[in-house]
Amino acid sequence: MTDSELERYIKLYRANVIGAALCYVKNTSDAEDIAQDVFFRLYTYTGTFESDEHTKAWLLRCTINLSKSLLRSHWYKFSLPLEAAGEKAHFDIAESDGLLQVMSRITKRNRIALYMYYYEGYSTSEIAEMTGTNVDTVSARLSRGRKQLKSLLIKERRRSDDELQRFF
């Protein structure tokens, strides 16, 4: 891949990759690391892509796989990031307020299904392929995720967060 192609894909899909990573990991520095890893893999990837859509799907699939690997790793389960000591670059989404926190409270599997379906616009069969599950599972996760999100937002609204009301 040429430098200009890499530059272009970063411009096009950096936000999508970070968004997908944020559906899995607990903080923004991990999402950033995953995004860097994903684009590094793209840069050194030896295959060819049919279209931009194909590249995007590849990037998102790579993001999902890397995120899962990170979550499975012993290091991730039993260590605190250095930034937890107070470095500015770290931002724990579960401890934030607003929508990001709500998003982090949706069960991980449901969260990625919702994100891929509603935000990225993929079909249930495409999501099933990307996440290594089947269509029925994705549909069930979407259904559960919708209920969960709605319930979380109602709870938040009760906590007098007027900002959230515009989603209803």
Place this chain on the structure above:
Amino acid sequence: MMNYKDFFENALCEAFTKAPFSDDEQMFNIVKERTSNMEKKKLRSKKPAVIAASIAAAAALTVSAGAALNWDIASLFIGSKAHISEIPETWFQREFREYYKNEEFTERSVSADSEYDIFQALSTEIDKSFDVSGNDVHVLGTAFDGNRLDVLFEVIYDDEPQITEDNNSFMPALVLAFPDDRYEEYGWHTFYYETVGNTARYRAGFEIKMPEDKGNVRMFVVDENERLSAYRKGMAYESDNYVDIDLDRDNVYSYYSDEEISIGDHTITGIRISPFTVRIEGNSTDSAVFFDNNIIAVFSDGTVYDLYPGRKSAGSGFFSYYRSRGILLDAREITELRIGDTVIPIKG
């Protein structure tokens, strides 16, 4: 009714506002630096391995053969240096070497002027002008080949603009609205051709997912800020700046042949060439032989271009797409297609 897309859009906006993610340029530099470090590391890692192996080998030989053996450790280092100095073949070089098997090869390239003229001749005329944030944008025409939509447009300035590759001055945003409410705004490849007086000429291309037969799309010609705003809100475009384009796959081919051609056990029943795609049709459900191999287009000036395999479809027969990735395929200038050792003459 809850808007889930809007929810994620806003949640991510929150993340990007609150957290210091790398921007595009920083991300690019990080990836580049990491690649460079990896290359260095690869080279470095070979040295100690060879040294360790040589010492172990030397020790073993010393034990077994004793001092009488004329053991030249230095030669191992020379050997390792020779190994390190080898520049590994890149994937592209490897593919290139294997594919072309050392045959003479020239990549197709046409001059911008020539391509612009050819494209203009092939495209469907639109001829509509729009005021986009005070800039006059003139859409001349479009070409669709069943896979890729290209738009020819001009930006007309009050004064002669100074346009370079890095600075395209004003650039309108092109957004496609599909009948199924899909909006496509990513992936336009914009090529700058030339500036004539106060007019800058461009071509923008986009690969789109369409139903097999035909369909209509609405192309909005809007300001980048308007595009971003609509995208963030997940709303429909309200601009009057649009062109309705009728995308009909049957009218886009500049060359069509239904002559039967046998390649091994397979039979090709049709070849279609359109501005950016070659489509091969056959009567077998097994199209792997075609799909897995690239096709080379040979032009009348002796240049050749390697077409990239696209999608395929099963059914009673097959068809495979081979895409030019933006290089214009003017069938009048293509003399033959090559699939492996088979040469198919094109009477364009």
